[in-house]
Every structure is written in structure tokens, then in C-alpha cells.
Amino acid sequence: MTEAQHPNKIFKFCPSCGSTQLRQSGDRSKNCLHCGFHYFFNTSAAVAAIIFDPEGRIMLARRAVEPHKGQLDFPGGFVDPNETAEDALAREIQEELGTKVNKMDYFCSFPNTYPFAGMEVMTLDLAFLVELETISDLTPMDDIASIEFHHPSEVNMDELPAQSMKNILKKLNERI
Ligand SMILES: [Zn+2]
Structure with missing residues (x-):
């Protein structure tokens, strides 16, 4: 590529x-x-969900599509035109995991450069702490192949290609 x-x-x-x-x-x-x-060339908005399980591990999605196919990402995606960040997050969770969001709280944001079709797409990734209706028996769909749970301090940063996601995780680890 x-x-x-x-x-x-x-x-x-x-x-x-x-x-x-x-x-x-x-x-x-x-x-x-x-x-x-x-x-x-304006910044595109995107959202990322930080979802904890009862053991204090966070959910990461294994990407099914390029860019970064096979690597890890937080569940989420781009905000559509005329959509709020909150609506985008709820929609992405429904599309990717087939469940609903019970609660979300804004956490932080970091800029990112997302390679797509040969072009650097500038994004601002907004992270939310999210509680789902359920985290058991989820079926990964859309652009994610599978989901995994990791303790935030034990995530292999080399498997998390987006700089914004690395920064979100670092900030999360500072707060825990
Ligand atoms: Zn002209």
C-alpha cells in the first residue's frame, strides 16, 4: 500500500x-x-467508546477492514453530517456490536490522521466512557472482526496503530 x-x-x-x-x-x-x-480541508469528527467489563478490562475491536486490518481499535467510527457525537456513538455501537448504549460520559479528544484511499484524512477523535445494555454474547459486525478484553495497562501499543487511540489509552491509564 x-x-x-x-x-x-x-x-x-x-x-x-x-x-x-x-x-x-x-x-x-x-x-x-x-x-x-x-x-x-477541515477536520472530520469521529467517536471512540471506552467500555469496561466487570473485571476492569476494556473492550478492543480487531479491525476487519483497511486501514489497519487485523489490528486493534476502540469501537466507534466517523460522525455523519448533521449527527451529534452522542448519536454517532450509539449508532456505531448498534452497527458494530448489535446492542444499545445505556450511559455515556465524555472523556477526552485527540487529533488523528486516518489513511484512506491514499489520502491523509484529518480527524478529531472524541472518546466517551460507555456503559452498554449488555457486554455478553455480543456479535461483532460491520467493520470489526472480533472483540477482546484487555487490562488497560497491558494493551500492546504496537497493536493499536492510531495515534489518537494510543493517547486515549495513555490518558485512561493515568486516571486509573
Ligand atoms: Zn476553479
Whole structure:
């Protein structure tokens, strides 16, 4: 897989008029000198669920899809347009684990760079402490292959590729 590139390198033509006169404007936008179109590479919001079991272990999902297929992640995903972070988390939990969220409390956020289709997608990952309706007999679905429970201090950081997830786990370990 080729390394993902910053959107400034990917976007070569104006998306509005097709001109080649698309110029970088600062480090996060491009401006068309021909028609005036100006596009900002804004941060995408994503959510991550920290779910404890009764033994004080946290749930991690083994990814079924690229990027980082086969590696670990917190359950969660991107926030859809016009959706709250809370609704996105409840939807992702339903899609990935087939259960409902009983309670969620905001924990922290960290920025991340998510490689997708050859491009670096800038995200802000919002982590919540989550209680589910049930954590037994869950069926992993959607973009997760299986779930595992680990003591937060014993997670192998090499298996957690996203820098934001590493940072969330570090912050969690500081609080325990
Ligand atoms: Zn243009």
C-alpha cells in the first residue's frame, strides 16, 4: 500500500471548474485562481467508546477492514453530517456490536490522521466512557472482526496503530 498523502498533494485540479490553477493557500486549503473556488480541508469528527467489563478490562475491536486490518481499535467510527457525537456513538455501537448504549460520559479528544484511499484524512477523535445494555454474547459486525478484553495497562501499543487511540489509552491509564 502506498503511503497516504496530505490532501494538498492529492487535489491537483479545481473541483468546481477543472482548472489547473489550484493553488495552496496556507497548509489546509486550496484556492482556484481561475474561478475563485476555495476549499478547506477541515477536520472530520469521529467517536471512540471506552467500555469496561466487570473485571476492569476494556473492550478492543480487531479491525476487519483497511486501514489497519487485523489490528486493534476502540469501537466507534466517523460522525455523519448533521449527527451529534452522542448519536454517532450509539449508532456505531448498534452497527458494530448489535446492542444499545445505556450511559455515556465524555472523556477526552485527540487529533488523528486516518489513511484512506491514499489520502491523509484529518480527524478529531472524541472518546466517551460507555456503559452498554449488555457486554455478553455480543456479535461483532460491520467493520470489526472480533472483540477482546484487555487490562488497560497491558494493551500492546504496537497493536493499536492510531495515534489518537494510543493517547486515549495513555490518558485512561493515568486516571486509573
Ligand atoms: Zn476553479
